[in-house]
Amino acid sequence: MDKKPYTEKEMARAYVPVQVYTTRYDLMEGFKRGTIFPELDKPYTKVQDDPKLEYNWLDKGEQDNRRKLLRVVQALEFTAIEFNLYLDTHPEDKKALADFNTTCRQLQTVRREYENRYGPLTACGSTPSRYPWPWIEEPWPWEIMG
Amino acid sequence: MWVYEKKLQYPVRVSGPNPQLAKVIITQYGGPDGEISASLRYLTQRYTMPLPQGKAVLTDIGTEELAHMEIVAALVYNLLENAPLEQIKAAGMDAYYADHDKALYLVNASGVPWTAAYVQSKGDPITDLYEDMAAEEKARSTYEWLINLSDDPCVTDVLRFLREREVVHFQRFGETLELMYEYRDRKRYY
Numbered sequence: 001m002d003k004k005p006y007t008e009k010e011m012a013r014a015y016v017p018v019q020v021y022t023t024r025y026d027l028m029e030g031f032k033r034g035t036i037f038p039e040l041d042k043p044y045t046k047v048q049d050d051p052k053l054e055y056n057w058l059d060k061g062e063q064d065n066r067r068k069l070l071r072v073v074q075a076l077e078f079t080a081i082e083f084n085l086y087l088d089t090h091p092e093d094k095k096a097l098a099d100f101n102t103t104c105r106q107l108q109t110v111r112r113e114y115e116n117r118y119g120p121l122t123a124c125g126s127t128p129s130r131y132p133w134p135w136i137e138e139p140w141p142w143e144i145m146g
Numbered sequence: 147m148w149v150y151e152k153k154l155q156y157p158v159r160v161s162g163p164n165p166q167l168a169k170v171i172i173t174q175y176g177g178p179d180g181e182i183s184a185s186l187r188y189l190t191q192r193y194t195m196p197l198p199q200g201k202a203v204l205t206d207i208g209t210e211e212l213a214h215m216e217i218v219a220a221l222v223y224n225l226l227e228n229a230p231l232e233q234i235k236a237a238g239m240d241a242y243y244a245d246h247d248k249a250l251y252l253v254n255a256s257g258v259p260w261t262a263a264y265v266q267s268k269g270d271p272i273t274d275l276y277e278d279m280a281a282e283e284k285a286r287s288t289y290e291w292l293i294n295l296s297d298d299p300c301v302t303d304v305l306r307f308l309r310e311r312e313v314v315h316f317q318r319f320g321e322t323l324e325l326m327y328e329y330r331d332r333k334r335y336y
């Protein structure tokens with residue numbers, strides 16, 4: 001953390017305080033908010049104050065099982081990305097590293113479950129493909145209304 | 147190399163066709179402060195970034211921006227998909243329609259095509275990091291203006307998520323800047 005008094009600071013440059021990881025939101029909360037770190041959670045006041053707008057569709061509850069499981073994959077992968085970016089600038093943070101590793105293990109399990117049931121998430125995956133080649137199956141990610 | 151994942155980083159839904167909204171949101175696809183600009187800026191700058199942490203940050207944020215590009219494209223695609231021609235005309239999207247039908251194209255909100263002039267790669271890693279921090283702030287502001295324009299709560303939810311990512315990215319670039327100054331001073335004194 002940058003705690004240098006003003007007089008020790010160099011002129012003509014910007015300072016950004018360095019984050020120190022202590023706590024995080026739980027899985028779905030972090031995913032919904034767009035960050036797992038409470039100290040980085042700085043929502044736009046306009047959205048924050050409008051209960052109607054917030055997390056619009058997420059609170060409706062997912063009806064179909066594929067989407068429900070996909071949400072867990074997405075949330076775990078999102079958590080992994082958050083730790084990944086944090087660790088890029090804090091490579092020696094052991095707590096963040098341990099939580100990253102836990103997230104990766106959970107993600108592996110859930111991904112495998114999703115891919116077994118609904119088809120591959122990557123073409124060059126770690127598992128052999130069933131017949132016929134399922135990669136071409138719709139919907140593609142942008143075909144969300146179908 | 148990169149591996150494609152057949153899913154969005156964050157789910158996208160729209161309440162219905164809305165060419166008026168598509169017309170402005172497309173700026174985060176092919177506009178100056180959009181996701182393609184962001185991704186290509188970071189992925190291009192990383193070659194002359196001397197700091198290991200900085201190489202990782204530029205690579206990983208540059209990659210995440212590609213996922214955001216896909217989210218923005220999914221928004222535009224679905225807002226246009228079933229839009230009747232009358233609605234497209236009323237939204238002033240007829241000029242876009244004449245050139246692209248409902249296809250995705252890299253333009254800003256006024257129809258100006260994407261250009262490499264939107265990004266800089268200066269070779270001075272400190273200068274580049276300031277550009278990146280400014281870029282994240284510009285993207286955050288754009289998402290706020292888009293939220294102000296949005297009349298679809300499903301779309302606003304996605305814009306809100308993308309906006310928060312810019313806040314996190316700003317922080318990581320800021321931390322990289324701190325590390326970069328330390329690195330520069332170490333090199334200067336030893």
Ligand SMILES: [Fe+2]
Nearest residue numbers: 184311312315
């Ligand atoms: Fe960003």
